[in-house]
Each structure stands twice: as C-alpha cells, then as structure tokens.
Amino acid sequence: MKKTFLKIGLLFAIVGLLAGCKDPSSEAPQSEGPSVSTTGESISEPEVVLTDEEHNIAVNYIARSVPLVIERTGSTIPTNVFRADAEPPLPIPELKYGNDLILITYGELKYEDEINGVYLYPEYTVTYSYLEGENYASFEFAVDDKGDDYAIPDYPRYDAEYDSGGNPIHTVPPAKAARLYATIHIGERSTRFNIDMILHPQEIIYEFTLDEARAQPMGKIVKVYGYFNGYFADWNNGVICDGDVALGLFKINDYREYMQIGKLYEVIGQYTVYHGLPQLQWIKRVTEVAAADHPTIAAPEAIVVNANDFAEQLDIGNELSGPLKHKVGTTVILNFPLRYKKMLDRDGNPVEPGSLELGKHADVVLTGKDGNNFEFEVKLSLNYHMGIDDQAAFRDFFVANPTADIYFTGPLGAYDAITLAPFAFEGSLSLTPPVV
Structure with missing residues (x-):
C-alpha cells in the first residue's frame, strides 16, 4: 500500500504543478521550421482582416477542434481548453513510450455559423515554445526529412539493468511535467494556448x-x-x-x-x-x-568449416575463444563427412530410432574425424520446437542411411559445447559433399 500511495501522490503532484504554473519571464525557444502549404504554395497574407471578436472565435475554434500536436503513435495531445470543455473533463495526457510529437504549423479555417451569420475562412500559422523551469521538461524542435515540424520531449531517462530472470534491478526516475505553448497567428494578431502533458521515464537503449x-x-x-x-x-x-x-x-x-x-x-x-x-x-x-x-548490415553469409577447426572448438567447450566460438548461431557448411552413431532421448539415454518419442527433445550423435584421423563426436539437436514432422524427417533419414557419409548445412548451436542446431529438416543434410 505504501508504494501505491507514493505513485498516486506523485501523479497528483505533477498535475498540481501543471495546473498552477505561471508564464515564464523569458520567451522559450520556438521552432524555426518553415511553414509549407498542403498544396505546395506559400501561405499568403489573409485578405480579410478579422475583428477582435472574429479573431477570438477563430482561434478558440482552432484550439478546440484542430489536432495541433500529435504523438507519433497517432494520438492527439489536446490543448488544455479542449480538455476542460470535454464532458467529463479529460485528464492530462501521459506519454509513456518516448515518442516525438508532430506539430501542425499552418492551416486554413472553415468556420460557418449559419444561425448567427458568422462565416470565417482565415489562414493561420502556429508557432511553438515551452514552459521553462527546473520542475518541467524541455523540448527540442526540429524539422524531419518530409519538412514536417516536430518536438522531441526531454523524457526522464535511466540505464536499465535486469537479472537473469528478466527482473529489473535499477531505479526508475519519476515522471515529469511538461507544457507546450501553441501560439495561433491570424494576420497581425496571435493568441497562445497551453498544452500540458506528463512524460514517463524511458530506459536508455x-x-x-x-x-x-x-x-x-x-x-x-x-x-x-x-x-x-x-x-x-x-x-x-x-x-x-x-x-x-x-x-x-x-x-x-x-x-x-x-x-x-x-x-x-x-x-x-x-x-x-x-x-x-x-x-x-x-x-x-x-x-x-x-x-x-542500413548499408553496413550485410546479408547472411554461410561459412565453410573444416574438420580441424570443428574438432578444436569441440575440445575447448564453452571457452570464449577458439575458431568457431564467435560463429555460434551462424549458418555453417561442414566440408567434411559425419556418420550416424546413435540417438539419445532428452535424458541422454540411448534410444532406438523407431522408438523415438516425437514432440520431445532428442539428440543424434554423429562422428567425424580431423586431419590426424582423430575421431570426435558432435550432437545434432532434434529440438522439440521444430515440430514432430521435422523430427520424424530427421529420424527417417538416419534410419535410411545408418552407415553413409553425411554432410551438414545449417545453424551452429551451443549447449555447453558446439552442436548442430537445425531449425528444420529441409536443406540440412546431404549425402553428397557441398560445392564450395
């Protein structure tokens, strides 16, 4: 109960901070991004000058109906006046995923009030700044490759550490309050609206x-x-x-x-x-x-492995050295033959192929020889995750070829020593040497 109280208390503290904050004494930075029309033409000066009353109608309608700030997920971050007018009033938005905010910087209003005979069609621009203060998060303003303005909130951040069970062993900082100012400009007049939000901490990746x-x-x-x-x-x-x-x-x-x-x-x-x-x-x-x-990321390459390197790596087990240790997980092409020796059940007991219980883990023990004619053994894993059809295909192959030379192509695995770890039967085994 103590932890729950602290969490709720922190959220209330942030909400209270946002509700009671004053305007800063100095102007916060604003976006320098260009305003570009959706038609590709520059926005022209409005031809009709609005009265004070018309201006107030227009900007308040924009602040309550136009999604000015949009999280990268597609969610709108509404103005405070929009939230206050909702029934019931909407809570302060909480940004939990570390996303940037897309900023709408221009538009053309279409306001038609037939009852009162008010028709307004002004073009408008919007500039942005933020509330500065020790207890508030800042924003960085930028323009993306498409020419769209966006804001990067200064989320609280932390280095994440986890134990072997995936449990966090780090301290997460508290959430932080933030306020954007959206200033709507129509002709020579402008009006500023507040947009409050709560920024949840993000782990540094x-x-x-x-x-x-x-x-x-x-x-x-x-x-x-x-x-x-x-x-x-x-x-x-x-x-x-x-x-x-x-x-x-x-x-x-x-x-x-x-x-x-x-x-x-x-x-x-x-x-x-x-x-x-x-x-x-x-x-x-x-x-x-x-x-x-990502031009530096190369397409997967299969590596050709000879018997000497394979035997050497088997001999040193899980030592963080050896010719193949850093290749575990890579597709390998063994250019030397292996022969079937026996099958083992999941407990390591020998089992006749015909008695192999499909759907459970099993290993096939294969033998090979290095350049000095020294014989070694390696396990080919019949992991139950591959499914019973592939397990059966491997079993049937070894039953049909008990004394044949066998060549392997597939992922190099490890379980206290290197293993052969195919995901599926197809393409893994051949009776002919690979062409390399």
Missing part, C-alpha cells in the same frame, strides 16, 4: 553491432540490426545475422505474423548467454527497417 552485442555483460538491454535467417516451427527461437555473425532470438512467437526470412529488422532485447548460446531474450521490440537505410 544503446545500439550495438551483433559482434559488439555479444561482448556485452549479460542482462544488458541492447538494440541491434540483422537479417532474419531462421526460426523454429513454434517460433520459440530464431536468429538474425549480419554477414557471418549471428545472434539468437529467444521467444519470438509474438512476432510470428510479422517477421519474414530475409527481411532486415531492428531488435531490442536483453543480452544473455544460455549454455554457450548468445541470444536476446525478453524481446521488447521488433521493427522492420529498410536495407537502404
């Missing part, structure tokens, strides 16, 4: 390359870019790539209707290493981006 992300401490929230290169049938796991570097994505089923193989995405999540597998968990956001806007 740092951008990294996939290589850099893999060097971050576990629990770090990171933003990365990569091409979507594979996923399990149930979308529990996937992988993004930047050239021959990859990073796993854990629990992406919320995005299964959105993500497509070969598309470039911005992904924000918590970096972790699970039994040697580097990945992002607790995914916070996935956004498709244009490849042209």
Whole structure:
C-alpha cells in the first residue's frame, strides 16, 4: 500500500504543478521550421482582416477542434481548453513510450455559423515554445526529412539493468511535467494556448553491432540490426545475422505474423548467454527497417568449416575463444563427412530410432574425424520446437542411411559445447559433399 500511495501522490503532484504554473519571464525557444502549404504554395497574407471578436472565435475554434500536436503513435495531445470543455473533463495526457510529437504549423479555417451569420475562412500559422523551469521538461524542435515540424520531449531517462530472470534491478526516475505553448497567428494578431502533458521515464537503449552485442555483460538491454535467417516451427527461437555473425532470438512467437526470412529488422532485447548460446531474450521490440537505410548490415553469409577447426572448438567447450566460438548461431557448411552413431532421448539415454518419442527433445550423435584421423563426436539437436514432422524427417533419414557419409548445412548451436542446431529438416543434410 505504501508504494501505491507514493505513485498516486506523485501523479497528483505533477498535475498540481501543471495546473498552477505561471508564464515564464523569458520567451522559450520556438521552432524555426518553415511553414509549407498542403498544396505546395506559400501561405499568403489573409485578405480579410478579422475583428477582435472574429479573431477570438477563430482561434478558440482552432484550439478546440484542430489536432495541433500529435504523438507519433497517432494520438492527439489536446490543448488544455479542449480538455476542460470535454464532458467529463479529460485528464492530462501521459506519454509513456518516448515518442516525438508532430506539430501542425499552418492551416486554413472553415468556420460557418449559419444561425448567427458568422462565416470565417482565415489562414493561420502556429508557432511553438515551452514552459521553462527546473520542475518541467524541455523540448527540442526540429524539422524531419518530409519538412514536417516536430518536438522531441526531454523524457526522464535511466540505464536499465535486469537479472537473469528478466527482473529489473535499477531505479526508475519519476515522471515529469511538461507544457507546450501553441501560439495561433491570424494576420497581425496571435493568441497562445497551453498544452500540458506528463512524460514517463524511458530506459536508455544503446545500439550495438551483433559482434559488439555479444561482448556485452549479460542482462544488458541492447538494440541491434540483422537479417532474419531462421526460426523454429513454434517460433520459440530464431536468429538474425549480419554477414557471418549471428545472434539468437529467444521467444519470438509474438512476432510470428510479422517477421519474414530475409527481411532486415531492428531488435531490442536483453543480452544473455544460455549454455554457450548468445541470444536476446525478453524481446521488447521488433521493427522492420529498410536495407537502404542500413548499408553496413550485410546479408547472411554461410561459412565453410573444416574438420580441424570443428574438432578444436569441440575440445575447448564453452571457452570464449577458439575458431568457431564467435560463429555460434551462424549458418555453417561442414566440408567434411559425419556418420550416424546413435540417438539419445532428452535424458541422454540411448534410444532406438523407431522408438523415438516425437514432440520431445532428442539428440543424434554423429562422428567425424580431423586431419590426424582423430575421431570426435558432435550432437545434432532434434529440438522439440521444430515440430514432430521435422523430427520424424530427421529420424527417417538416419534410419535410411545408418552407415553413409553425411554432410551438414545449417545453424551452429551451443549447449555447453558446439552442436548442430537445425531449425528444420529441409536443406540440412546431404549425402553428397557441398560445392564450395
């Protein structure tokens, strides 16, 4: 109950601050962006000069009916007079997602009051400033590539840290009050209206390359870019790539209707290493981006791996070194043959292929030889997330080819040592050497 009281008290304090604040003694900065007509023509001076009464009618109608400030989500941030006139009165808008605000800077009013015979069609412009003060957030004004004016609120920010269970272990700063001034100009006259809002704190997200992300401490929230290169049938796991570097994505089923193989995405999540597998968990956001806007991000590349490098990496397990450690998650082409040895159930017990219980985890143990004819073993993971159809396809392949040379192409995995971690059967196994 104590925490609830403090939270409510803080919100009331902010609302009270906004309701009782005075005009600043000095003029706050204003947007310098150009005013551009929707028809591509410059706004001309109004031909008809309004009376004082007509001006008041016009500006008050604009302040109550025109969406002057729009959050990037599409939500309008209304003027205070609009909120006060609503029935019941509307609360102060709370901005929770760190978005910028689009500013409407010009327009042409169409006001027709047939009962009183008042018809007003003035052109108007709008300039913006903000309330300055220690207890209020500031704004930065800018113009985007489309020529639209926008404001960047100074949200409270903090560095986020989480434990291995995804639980926050950081302190979140309080929300902050903010006030924009929208000054409506018609001819020589102008009238200013207040637009209050509450800015919720935003965690600072740092951008990294996939290589850099893999060097971050576990629990770090990171933003990365990569091409979507594979996923399990149930979308529990996937992988993004930047050239021959990859990073796993854990629990992406919320995005299964959105993500497509070969598309470039911005992904924000918590970096972790699970039994040697580097990945992002607790995914916070996935956004498709244009490849042209990120020319340094390379399309996925498969790397050719020889038997000696493979055997060396197997020998050192999860040591953060070795020829393949930094390639976990990447698509590999093994240019050496493997042979089937046995199947193991999820508890590591040998099981006959015909008795393999589909829908549960299993491993196929394969053997290979390095350049010194030393034999090594590697597990091919029949992860239950791939689905029973793909598990059955792998099982049937090994039953049909118990003594054949087998060549693997697919993701390199890790679970206390490197593994072969295909998402699906198709394209993973071949009886002929790869052409490289």
